[in-house]
Ligand SMILES: Cc1cc2nc3c(=O)[nH]c(=O)nc-3n(C[C@H](O)[C@H](O)[C@H](O)COP(=O)(O)OP(=O)(O)OC[C@H]3O[C@@H](n4cnc5c(N)ncnc54)[C@H](O)[C@@H]3O)c2cc1C
Ligand code: SF4
């Protein structure tokens with residue numbers, strides 16, 4: 047059964063742990079750093095910042111991504127912003143408050159020590175990014191501007207219009223390319239990691255497929271750092287980029303890295319609804335829009351009037367009604383469930399009735415229109431003037447999001463409210479890591495969305511970018527040294543070593559097996575079928591019956607995949623269908639583990655809503671006596687895992703029922 | 708939203724790899740919903756090709772929301788298709804009518820060799836950034852983010868230039884295959900900020916030298932780049948680049 051896991055949390059008061067750690071961890075001197083090689087998989091915020099920082103320190107870094115350029119990693123798409131406890135607004139923010147909000151927002155299922163460190167380094171991230179030339183939004187006085195995000199009552203989110211991820215990633219990418227130019231980092235784009243190589247129980251390298259030639263290549267490293275992102279695409283439809291996948295993390299898992307809280311998935315409340323079967327992905331409308339948008343549905347079932355013709359008294363601003371303290375800014379899990387509740391009850395809007403309105407008109411007129419009129423000295427402006435003035439401000443704040451909405455739906459959100467619905471967005475689960483971000487495999491690290499770390503059962507908005515950059519810029523440069531200090535006498539192991547031979551052979555065998563199936567159903571079709579099972583039975587609401595069925599259905603689907611999938615083309619050439627097949631095969635295993643984990647966790651917490659465990663008002667009901675732990679699954683064999691637990695100690699934050707009322 | 712179903716004829720460039728010659732192939736596609744995105748329409752075609760045992764069309768894409776810069780189709784003679792300020796992945800089939808013929812090619816430029824079908828090698832852009840498209844500041848060196856106020860107009864102008872997604876449409880649209888708009892966007896992004904000042908001169912000289920080395924053509928101010936740029940990067944950035952280059956050149960002469 048279950049063993050307790052040790053997260054190696056430093057002793058001492060929470061505010062001293064990281065300082066103490068940094069003061070006492072082992073260091074590697076500059077001459078020795080030159081002899082140590084580090085492999086970094088992924089060039090998103092976590093990977094690019096890690097590779098650049100490790101290169102700056104003098105390690106020999108090899109960096110990998112499957113896109114054609116490191117700048118295109120999925121982080122580029124992040125929209126709304128990045129949190130930091132700067133308290134520039136003088137509104138009562140502090141490291142402690144950011145820490146507290148994050149633990150509470152995560153519904154008390156994260157590790158206090160990690161979250162505190164995250165809050166502590168958050169301010170340095172903003173400094174670093176500004177120094178790199180990240181053009182954050184500014185006020186007229188030239189200082190940085192902030193906006194609010196869900197689940198908090200301060201304004202601590204830094205942003206660059208609706209393109210924050212792009213600007214942060216370009217900053218990290220530039221730092222990375224600088225290290226490439228200096229010869230400290232070797233960049234391998236269009237390379238997909240397909241196996242971790244272990245020697246004497248330590249991670250010592252990877253096998254990659256060169257996506258242009260199809261060749262398998264071997265790479266040695268004294269340590270391997272996985273920054274390969276999240277696995278939301280197991281649901282087929284999500285807001286993630288098309289290529290986002292679990293493969294790198296899954297290969298590590300099968301080589302001994304435990305998978306933490308796999309069922310913790312974030313469903314984001316504000317996405318453009320599904321329009322038809324052809325749909326290949328869903329598009330997020332940033333949470334920052336909830337700063338200025340009001341969410342509502344008609345009060346009357348079967349309402350036939352157009353949105354703008356429905357008077358205020360016939361609108362149900364259900365978030366403001368149910369959660370007066372936080373209103374439209376409740377955390378994502380709460381907002382998503384509330385939208386589902388209204389739609390399930392028959393109040394949904396649009397042709398599919400699976401949507402709610404996100405309406406900007408009120409703030410456009412009353413907040414921005416009036417302020418602008420005042421600024422321009424216009425007295426008693428008419429509504430038309432207010433709309434015109436308000437539009438300018440809204441455009442500056444969210445222009446790219448509004449344009450995106452219009453291109454996709456053909457409707458103009460400045461004129462009519464957006465229609466939105468929840469969609470899969472982020473995975474809090476991921477590879478289990480200790481305080482040093484090391485997985486349960488020696489020398490194998492996981493950073494960014496790929497690890498399970500800091501967000502518990504629900505991530506607060508604008509905290510993923512913060513975590514990715516915290517991990518890469520400010521945590522791994524210290525913690526990896528503490529490990530590599532013991533490795534200075536290890537000479538680079540030639541990739542002719544039998545462990546590399548074997549790893550490559552197993553990758554080759556699997557690829558050949560896939561190509562030899564020669565069935566009659568496309569990879570895409572299997573992926574869609576898996577997504578449907580996951581969404582219906584392991585999505586926004588879960589129950590024992592559904593999860594048990596899902597496990598059986600996924601096992602059957604996996605068998606079918608391995609006997610019926612059709613992959614065109616050949617092995618030794620560019621073959622995107624083959625790449626996709628490998629990823630979907632891994633999703634078909636992960637999906638089963640997610641359902642198992644969800645079945646095992648009988649409580650509701652954050653984004654994990656077990657219908658059997660709710661309060662009288664339909665809120666998630668935690669069971670701290672039985673489930674205040676991280677589930678860390680060890681892979682044994684097909685469909686077999688052993689669960690380990692990391693017990694969560696709450697020394698600082700008091701466990702209470704989360705309330706946003 | 709209202710939608711209709713349309714039938715189209717696609718003429719698509721097929722090329723096995725960098726070394727082989729390519730040619731157009733014609734494919735009819737049926738029952739395309741006008742709500743689909745352009746790439747979803749290609750997905751439908753690819754699904755058909757796979758079901759017929761044929762090789763699907765290779766193309767770059769990832770985010771499908773106009774920000775990663777991966778997608779890169781030259782559609783009826785225009786990079787990213789007919790809509791203004793738009794990427795291929797954000798183009799929707801509402802733009803077309805039943806019975807239309809659509810010609811789809813890869814970016815065509817010597818510095819962007821074709822890898823397969825509609826996929827090209829844009830690594831030259833990464834090498835241009837390596838030549839100087841950054842601020843040399845190691846992790847941990849930064850002062851407080853609000854220590855240097857930056858005039859809002861400058862910060863906004865810098866952001867507008869930094870919005871470039873590195874797609875390469877500007878090169879594909881230019882009869883000289885010039886990369887000036889891309890390089891100008893990066894030079895402007897950093898030159899407009901105080902943080903970019905210390906390396907202002909070397910940056911512009913080194914980036915332009917690398918651009919030439921990669922074989923991109925020279926700029927003759929036709930403006931084709933600005934017209935197709937999905938992020939509406941202004942051609943004024945090219946004027947700024949030229950000023951920066953001249954100033955840097957004079958300093959270097961001393
Ligand atoms: C639409 C959208 C908007 C968002 N907005 C925000 C926001 O406003 N604020 C916020 O805080 N968070 C936001 N998020 C979440 C945030 O963007 C992500 O969690 C974060 O960017 C993940 O960064 P990462 O570095 O961990 O991974 P990613 O950016 O996903 O990068 C993964 C990298 O790994 C590489 N890779 C993966 N597998 C392999 C392999 N097998 N071999 C080689 N390379 C591999 C990829 O090529 C890529 O370079 C948003 C997410 C989405 C989807
Ligand atoms: S300048 Fe415009 S067209 Fe050129 S690479 Fe940048 S975004 Fe693309």
Ligand code: FES
Pocket residue numbers: 767768769770771772773774775776777778794795796797
């Ligand atoms: S796929 Fe990312 S910009 Fe088009």
